[in-house]
């Protein structure tokens with residue numbers, strides 16, 4: 444393509460560093476190029492030439508000899524265990540290899556079986572004598588709203604290649620195969636996030652952390668004691684009330700689905716980029732599940748009306764190099780709507796509940812309205828970024844507070 448020709452030109456100027464990072468795979472994909480001229484008239488439309496399902500390659504992509512494609516029935520405990528085993532040993536680690544995400548089986552089953560999910564969008568690569576799972580990638584259908592335009596997409600997540608098979612371009616084959624399987628459903632766009640910088644983020648967001656168990660966080664190296672601050676003082680600084688302060692706060696239940704659905708969609712429509720949820724999706728993603736997701740509504744004691752809710756999901760991390768502590772218990776800020784309660788008080792109550800449930804730290808991105816309350820609630824900025832991406836859809840870069848989507 445002309446892009447790869449351009450790139451060769453960029454690269455062929457002798458002993459001059461290419462102006463832009465070379466991406467053998469991504470420069471061949473319908474994503475914006477780092478070097479292309481911004482043309483506003485090109486926004487809010489797809490990048491690729493329009494294609495139909497008839498144009499899609501009917502057979503799966505070719506794998507290296509000895510490897511085969513395998514659909515994963517994540518609802519089947521044995522197969523979910525195989526995905527868990529692959530991820531718990533080979534999924535995302537921090538830059539210092541001190542922690543690794545430890546998504547539970549129940550969490551994976553929750554995240555990957557929303558209403559209307561497609562079984563063939565959950566698959567991996569098997570190989571070896573025991574037909575072991577060496578790679579995985581997932582897609583679920585989402586209804587995205589971008590600057591007022593509705594675009595049906597696939598939300599891609601949990602891309603993982605076993606450490607023993609890295610840098611063999613297997614990831615690119617997994618990505619092309621999930622693209623093919625999504626295209627067969629006449630869907631041509633996707634949304635995904637990654638800590639790595641590849642062409643081309645639609646937004647660059649930042650991690651923040653609120654310590655709940657500062658002593659453990661310092662012991663395991665997640666946090667460091669601020670200068671001239673003894674541990675006792677640090678603990679005192681971060682102490683939270685033992686009880687919540689919002690009157691009428693209670694766990695969400697089935698009968699709340701309709702009102703939470705209306706509150707969530709109304710609130711999210713404030714953001715340039717957000718998802719539209721059906722009632723069934725709200726029931727699936729927000730009804731409390733032990734060890735997976737917690738949602739609390741605020742029921743006005745007088746009127747019995749519900750106008751606010753908070754939620755967070757559970758994603759522990761394995762602590763890789765500590766003889767005593769093996770798991771970091773982490774709560775992640777999910778969707779929160781505050782109409783009658785100040786957002787700051789609502790999230791403070793989320794922190795109090797998380798502490799009551801023995802979480803060690805509460806993580807949040809600076810998306811939606813979060814940045815307005817991170818400092819006041821004593822969050823510390825993290826050292827990582829989470830970049831949001833669209834596949835095959837061009838938009839201007841958004842500020843984090845224009846993003847209304849949380850990917851787990």
Ligand SMILES: CCCCCCCCCCCCCC(=O)SCCNC(=O)CCNC(=O)[C@H](O)C(C)(C)COP(=O)(O)OP(=O)(O)OC[C@H]1O[C@@H](n2cnc3c(N)ncnc32)[C@H](O)[C@@H]1OP(=O)(O)O
Pocket residue numbers: 465466467468469470533534535536597599600601602603604605608609610611612613614615618621622625626630631632633635636637638639641834835
């Ligand atoms: C219409 C529907 C479309 C559906 C698809 C939409 C796109 C979905 C895209 C995926 C969304 C995933 C969302 C999440 O799950 S983000 C979490 C990703 N998973 C991990 O970080 C777990 C630990 N790491 C690994 O398992 C491996 O290192 C992975 C599998 C990540 C790469 O394996 P490996 O290290 O063995 O590399 P390779 O030699 O096979 O391939 C190298 C190529 O891969 C590009 N690469 C590396 N990391 C990522 C990444 N996180 N997103 C996109 N691309 C990535 C890289 O730039 C290079 O391309 P280029 O720079 O040469 O061009």
Ligand SMILES: CNCCCN(C)c1ncc(F)c(N2CC(C(=O)NCc3cnc4ccccn34)C2)n1
Pocket residue numbers: 535536537538542543544600636649650651760775806807808825827829850851
């Ligand atoms: C779709 N996929 C991304 C999911 C969203 N995600 C994972 C996420 N949303 C908000 C965050 F604020 C956040 N984090 C703060 C960072 C952090 O805690 N860094 C230290 C650390 C502890 N454990 C690990 C494991 C791997 C990497 C870094 N680790 C990661 N992550």
